[in-house]
Amino acid sequence: MFEVISLSFAFTFGLAVRRIGLPPLVGFLAAGFAINAAGPSLGLPETSGEILDHVAHLGVLLLLFGVGLKLRLGQLAQPQVVGGALIHSAITTAVFSLGLVVFLGLDWPTALLLGVVLSFSSTVFSAKVLEAKRDIGAFYGRTAIGILVVQDIIALAVLAIYSGQAPSPSALALLAALPLARPALHWLLDASGHDELLVLAGMLLAIVAGGAGFEAVGLGAEIGALVVGLLLSTHTRAKELSDSLWGLKELFLVGFFLQIGMSGLPGPEDLAIALALTLLLPLKGALFFALLLAFRLRARTAFLTALNLTAYSEFSLIVAAAVLPDWLVPLALAVSLSFIFAAPLDRFADRLFGRLEPYLHGFQARRVHRDELPTDLGAASVLILGMGRTGTAAYDTISPHLRAVGIDADTYRVQGHTSAGRNVLFADVEDAGFWRGLRMSGIEGAILAMDNIEAKESAAQALRAKGFRGPIIAHALYEDHVLRLKTAGADHIYQTMNQAGIGLADQAVLAIERDREPASFVEV
Structure with missing residues (x-):
């Protein structure tokens, strides 16, 4: 009872x-x-x-x-x-x-x-x-x-x-x-x-x-x-x-x-x-x-x-x-x-x-804590916000083709990526001060890979508010999040589970077609 x-x-x-x-x-x-x-x-x-x-x-x-x-x-x-x-x-x-x-x-x-x-x-x-x-x-x-x-x-x-x-x-x-x-x-x-x-x-x-x-x-x-x-x-x-x-x-x-x-x-x-x-x-x-x-x-x-x-x-x-x-x-x-x-x-x-x-x-003091120093994106052309599993996979896939920079609010995660040779910087994307001091002239595209939907919305809005006109790509777990991200300014939104299913289907089709190809025999 x-x-x-x-x-x-x-x-x-x-x-x-x-x-x-x-x-x-x-x-x-x-x-x-x-x-x-x-x-x-x-x-x-x-x-x-x-x-x-x-x-x-x-x-x-x-x-x-x-x-x-x-x-x-x-x-x-x-x-x-x-x-x-x-x-x-x-x-x-x-x-x-x-x-x-x-x-x-x-x-x-x-x-x-x-x-x-x-x-x-x-x-x-x-x-x-x-x-x-x-x-x-x-x-x-x-x-x-x-x-x-x-x-x-x-x-x-x-x-x-x-x-x-x-x-x-x-x-x-x-x-x-x-x-x-x-x-x-x-x-x-x-x-x-x-x-x-x-x-x-x-x-x-x-x-x-x-x-x-x-x-x-x-x-x-x-x-x-x-x-x-x-x-x-x-x-x-x-x-x-x-x-x-x-x-x-x-x-x-x-x-x-x-x-x-x-x-x-x-x-x-x-x-x-x-x-x-x-x-x-x-x-x-x-x-x-x-x-x-x-x-x-x-x-x-x-x-x-x-x-x-x-x-x-x-x-x-x-x-x-x-x-x-x-x-x-x-x-x-x-x-x-x-x-x-x-x-x-x-x-x-x-x-x-x-x-x-x-x-x-x-x-605020003029000299701030060492973990809160402003960041410089350097010569990167792709900005990846959030360097968890999704962001890391995106970084590793895109870096052989384009110069990428990752941003994450966890200093220990940033240290791990830096030790692994990735160009990852510390910053909090929900901090308006970060966006005010950010120069985006070299950035051609942005990937939103954070877990938090509010953080993605905030980042998309901040990018558009700075005048960024390049593509903003994000992933979403739920259908209602797709509309929220599009309203905030994101161009391409991929539902995580749907994309996983599509990827599995593509691999299945390739495997089946490969097995259907006739075997090649060489007569001796």
């Missing part, structure tokens, strides 16, 4: 909010509150909360494991990541703590703990949004995830101090042994094949090796799942493993958002506190923006990162359940409202920055 109610409510509310332009996760949160309100009349079993907690936990572990598969260790040790996370946490903790003491009359220990947890951003929300936009590999996405990892480490220390549960002595030994475990993990992935055993291997690594393994020695299960994913991120099949777990992760994460909504029904005082905390979210985002500018990030990167980190963290609910039960309901409502506040902003972040750019660009 519980699964019937949960799935029905989640789908109904998720579909309703999607119809008005909001992401489904907002509907899942609303569904959680609705189930909580109607719970007694629905006849839910007493074990419903425990079941949902377990499902939500699995979803979080699979999400963070997938994030780890797309990261690199080096990006976590960047000054803007460590410095931004530590300084932001210190300032916001001080401000929140002082405000809680002055306005609510709380004692300092309670106010300080609440200030710490309110300073953190939601790892699940940020990772979910970045994954949906396919921006985890982008510079701003990697910066946001790095800051979240640092915050999670601080969170573990805070929880250990307040709960009195320090990591066991074996935790240090486990951390020291991690580099040695990498070959064994890679071998396990190689041995798993490409079928359902690969899915089981992914769940084993995320939930057992990462989650339960780290938890057993006093470290967080969430950090464990992320770390194991990081160890596998250099494997050639890391993306395949991530893709194989996508459906399971999405389903389990529905339980996470339902769980937040079902944490409790708010009273008038709870609602007032949650609304007050929600009104402070722009200040939290503004502080991130200012700090990242101080580390010489460009205005657009700082803006997108700050928006992604605006929502309150689900960690506050874990702390409240453990040591502050009286604050569980207002914090659950504040987290929910922060998701509702941040979700549409994240979705339209590029358009929003486009409107605010004349005002925000003036805050």
Whole structure:
């Protein structure tokens, strides 16, 4: 009965909010509150909360494991990541703590703990949004995830101090042994094949090796799942493993958002506190923006990162359940409202920055971060935007005939292509600043090979806005994407699955005709 109610409510509310332009996760949160309100009349079993907690936990572990598969260790040790996370946490903790003491009359220990947890951003929300936009590999996405990892480490220390549960002595030994475990993990992935055993291997690594393994020695299960994913991120099949777990992760994460909504029904005082905390979210985002500018990030990167980190963290609910039960309901409502506040902003972040750019660009430092230097296309005649599998195949096919240049927003992917001898440059095609400084005189044709349909639309519009009159070629997965790309300015759109079928048919015809040719015999 519980699964019937949960799935029905989640789908109904998720579909309703999607119809008005909001992401489904907002509907899942609303569904959680609705189930909580109607719970007694629905006849839910007493074990419903425990079941949902377990499902939500699995979803979080699979999400963070997938994030780890797309990261690199080096990006976590960047000054803007460590410095931004530590300084932001210190300032916001001080401000929140002082405000809680002055306005609510709380004692300092309670106010300080609440200030710490309110300073953190939601790892699940940020990772979910970045994954949906396919921006985890982008510079701003990697910066946001790095800051979240640092915050999670601080969170573990805070929880250990307040709960009195320090990591066991074996935790240090486990951390020291991690580099040695990498070959064994890679071998396990190689041995798993490409079928359902690969899915089981992914769940084993995320939930057992990462989650339960780290938890057993006093470290967080969430950090464990992320770390194991990081160890596998250099494997050639890391993306395949991530893709194989996508459906399971999405389903389990529905339980996470339902769980937040079902944490409790708010009273008038709870609602007032949650609304007050929600009104402070722009200040939290503004502080991130200012700090990242101080580390010489460009205005657009700082803006997108700050928006992604605006929502309150689900960690506050874990702390409240453990040591502050009286604050569980207002914090659950504040987290929910922060998701509702941040979700549409994240979705339209590029358009929003486009409107605010004349005002925000003036805050940008003259010398920008080395990963954000402008690019020069050189003497190339073909521009390929997006250097994943599709873009790489296009580059390798066209480069013997025409001089090509590739563009990608993932610096690690760019480094790999450069090492392989390809002419690939780093840039974010959705950054208006990139297009403004780009000289296109030598470019005769452009190929849009990104995964994200919004990125393709933006690139096609930017090319036409610069006066580019050459052919723009793109691929599309769905029929409705074809019209969108043509409207944006693309000339030739190929549906990926249709083209694969046509290619197979062409090869079949050639093979059959070859077999029909009479054999040649030489008489002796």
